[in-house]
Amino acid sequence: MQDKKTIVLGVIGSDCHAVGNKILDHALTESGFNVVNIGVMSPQEDFINAAIETDADVIMVSSLYGHGEIDCRGMKDKCLEAGLEDVLLYVGGNIVVGKQEWKDVKYRFNAMGFDRIYPPGTSLERAVEDLRADLYKDHRAAV
Amino acid sequence: MQDKKTIVLGVIGSDCHAVGNKILDHALTESGFNVVNIGVMSPQEDFINAAIETDADVIMVSSLYGHGEIDCRGMKDKCLEAGLEDVLLYVGGNIVVGKQEWKDVKYRFNAMGFDRIYPPGTSLERAVEDLRADLYKDHRAAV
């Protein structure tokens, strides 16, 4: 058995959308990850502190309400400053205002230092697969 | 009072759409025109014969079912052959297959010799106005 990987999970900024967060928590836990859920309305700092405290492998940022682009700015730098260069940065939800060309959105978030960027309607299976691919070199199941 | 103008009305080809035809008949009659309604499923010849017999001023062709373009081909020539050069040719309904660029449709029917070409959803008021403009030089009401 491989060791359990730790994911810090939360919804960034002033965003109160809680449903996806609760389901992600449940599903990732069920899939064998160690989930540290800092919940909704979390500033960048809370993600970073939680990652440091728990020696996390991944930070999964949710943003639903449209201010994601503003809220995520500078997060990668803060991670680097905090010595979290190896921690993967995922982001998903409805991360920009409105229905935009996905290519452009992805490009902008890539440039901001995010490793994986998910469009609206992403299935949990997809996220879990990616996590496994990124975290376990042999791509085997997490547990 | 001006003299009553005569309109030959009908639905061309194998087209059975009867509702618009019955309403046009009713409305044009109410507006003071002399309506000669040859009804649905009428070949070009029936329009022309009716126009000759009744010394008509306008032929109003309806086509709803999509074959209008095929059904109307050569109609102007037949009118000319029959000596109906002064009879106005109107066409309306859903005159082509599908939702097409109206500019193109109008162009094609103009080229076929139609004087006025109406898109789906044309109001009766609009048609009556045009008739009055075309038939009475002083644009006054028909009766």
Added chain:
Amino acid sequence: MKLKNRKLSEDEFFDLRKEVLSQWPTGKEVNLKEAVDYLKKVPDEMNFAKKLKKAKEEGITLAQPRAGVGLIDKHIELMNFLSKEGGADLLPCTIDSYTRQNRYKECEVGIEDSIKEGRSLLNGFPAVNHGVKGCREVFEGVDKPLQARHGTPDSRLLSEIIHASGWTSNEGGGISYNIPYAKNVSVEKTLYDWQYCDRLAGFYEEQGIEINREPFGPLTGTLVPPSISNAVAIIEGLLAAEQGVKSITLGYGQGGNLNQDIAAVKALEEQAESYLKRFGYKDCYVTTVFHQWMGGFPEDEAKAFGVISMGSMAAALAGATKVIVKTPHEAHGIPTKEANAAGIRNTKMTLSIYEGQKMFMSRELEEEIEIIKAETDCIINKIIEVGKGDIALGTVKGIEMGIIDIPFGPSKFNLGQMMPARDNQGAIRYLLTGNLPFTNEIIDYNRSKLEERGRYEDRKVDFKMTIDDIYAVSRGKLIGRK
């Protein structure tokens, strides 16, 4: 031709058949024996009758689009698009207008031109010209049961070709594919020709092959009072049953008043069952089809989607076995495949929300069912009476007399003295009953409903109301208020 409502004998049928198959060269391709073998191999899930039966048993409503283009490969592409991208449960082949008039030569031109111009100049699929070979190619190229949908007064050859090709359902009937679709064709002739089509389906039934038949419910699609279309549907059902048809789908076109729409479907199903029983047709399986709004549509696509969903909801709540789907392009012209698929997806979404939900019985629903049934009984009983017990003969005479009178029917055999209008809740009532054989009570009921609206709008109850009502939906309202 001596019309009579009795099953054509095998001799009569095969006699007629010779002539039918010689109407166009592709008729030669039909070999009944071989066709029976072919149809026996059709898997259950590709059989229209079986799929309908299953849906009814499971209490779900299936979605079926209308669609057809001139060329085989394009048509297959279209069907698969509607199945895969739209999620259609049943597939149609809408037949072009020339075929409907048996003008196969013009179809040939249409096919050639369509090839040349690279776009369909035909408004449907010319199945006769494509023959058994072409129609089987379609059938084998799709993944859902197929039905021919047309509007053909004489569709005998068409029926031969499609059924032999694995298409296990055929829409139409001697009244419903005449009065709304033709001008000069006698009712006697279409009833006779549709006996043939029904007999053909009955023949297959005798060979153990289930073929579904569906009278065209909505008629002219324009303010048809439920009792008119229900009476026609039941009569056509009875005529089909006499010829040996077992799988019968009776249709109704949405009127717009939810209570009336649901009452109409319930009345239709119940009365059809009871008339079939009364005339001794015991093992027929009756399903229902609900047509989304068949009258003039709004041009705006967002509004069109509203009309479409509204039809899906009514269909689901009425418990109809299937719903015929309109598209957001309806007001403009034949839809693109994308618009058609969008109409289906919209419909399926609504249907699945209401899956398992039915309209519960209320006093008002009961009342509406009663009035529709009473009106329908008046019509059918009178038809039987004037036919001296023969419902086929009664129909010919009845239409002549205006016992059945279809609003805005283009046929010269239609009396055209009946006139409908909406009442104050939007239910379709009789403004003028013409020669309809209604009791005074029924006439008064209808009148009083319309007077109520007249008072509300402070207007006369007259033909202006009818005209305003015809335009209303396309202008974003149900009732054409003053």
Added chain:
Amino acid sequence: MKLKNRKLSEDEFFDLRKEVLSQWPTGKEVNLKEAVDYLKKVPDEMNFAKKLKKAKEEGITLAQPRAGVGLIDKHIELMNFLSKEGGADLLPCTIDSYTRQNRYKECEVGIEDSIKEGRSLLNGFPAVNHGVKGCREVFEGVDKPLQARHGTPDSRLLSEIIHASGWTSNEGGGISYNIPYAKNVSVEKTLYDWQYCDRLAGFYEEQGIEINREPFGPLTGTLVPPSISNAVAIIEGLLAAEQGVKSITLGYGQGGNLNQDIAAVKALEEQAESYLKRFGYKDCYVTTVFHQWMGGFPEDEAKAFGVISMGSMAAALAGATKVIVKTPHEAHGIPTKEANAAGIRNTKMTLSIYEGQKMFMSRELEEEIEIIKAETDCIINKIIEVGKGDIALGTVKGIEMGIIDIPFGPSKFNLGQMMPARDNQGAIRYLLTGNLPFTNEIIDYNRSKLEERGRYEDRKVDFKMTIDDIYAVSRGKLIGRK
């Protein structure tokens, strides 16, 4: 702050007011005397409360979108587009998320950036920053009554500014704008702050100016059982009435089971009236608002239109006074003005088809109304009990205890032990009742409804059901079947 459910005295109110108006420079712009004069000149058709009353009397359902952008001119343009191209009957100003958190400095940045980039970086209209001057500019630039729609725990300054600007309605409440929208804000605090907002509306009422108040009905929009949201709505209605509010619009978010949705609206209206009477608030005018599906939407626009129409239809049949409109972009992000207008047109089409049509009473509808009322009574009575007769105090305690428990509420003050799921017809039932003060009968009823589904699907009745149900609509189904 000593919370108590009694009308704030003028002294208390004006004391608090000083502090409120100093929260941001634009507070200085509010002059109550001048505002009263301004509001007295607002014509009837621009008054939200009056328009709702008229609609209720005429038995029609009005359509209102959600919309808001950062800049004044763009917002006016948006409003007029929705009014003219969409046909909206009532207009909203959806407030941005920074304003909702009283973070006006960040709004300032958002406004500047929006000007620079030429597109709105804010997800709503920052009314406080724009002040009375900006908000009046909006009001004077539009042709329909305006309402602020937000999700602000402390909206005292916002309320001052919008009402002084001619916006005659304000959405929100001490529970409904806290539990679904906040994480750390105490219920005591929000109830207190909303007493202020209500008192402000009540003050205007005393001056003869009708101001409408609307508790936010759908809460988290996610599988909220009707009795939870109805209890919250009624409590917030009672709290508002105590402060002198007269025009109260109570809301409900569509669940998807038509019978339950209609029962919920009927129960809400009837129970609200009777509780208001019981507590002696005699001249309140109660209207209802039905929210089209508030949970996750399907991405496909054709399907989204199906969900939208379905909500309009339920609203119309329930006889709701207005319906809040979703858009075909819902699953993706804040809609373009075109998508928003399309949602309204779709809604209006459906509403006008069903204008004048209501759901008739059936045994099943009666039963559903009874169960919702019984559940709601349990909750409200217990709240009153633990508050020792004070419904404000009871609410604080009750939420702590889980007497009110909102599914998926992000607030840390929400107990979160209740869990909902759909029954076999798609009605929302209690899977876990947590600390809800239900009788055994009610608990058994809910359980048995879910067991019925469990048997049908051959699955355990557990949290997996809830999760599947949450995703279902966005995946094209109502019930998340196994």
